[in-house]
Amino acid sequence: MFLATDGDNVHEARAAARPAHLARLEALKAQGDLLTAGPTPLPENPEHVSGSLIIARFGSLDEAQAWAEADPYVDAGVYVEMLIKPFKPAF
DSSP states (O other): OEEEEEOTTOHHHHHHHHHHHHHHHHHHHHHTOEEEEEEEEETTEEEEEEEEEEEEOOSSHHHHHHHHHTOHHHHTTOEEEEEEOOOOOOO
């Protein structure tokens, strides 16, 4: 499970990196390893994004960490913080 937080004033960088970010998610989906993913809108303004949530299957936490660190949003400086934790689906 990845919960990433965007930095301030990263809308343009997010928009530029979005196609590559989505392509990586599509690859996980095609492998059957993506459970869900999406942006986290601001509660007071749902038109603006504060970060991302991704829930996917990986062989290990180290693999998940490596995958997350290679995300185009990381390279573009969009994410300022990323929480990566194991996740066990209940349903």
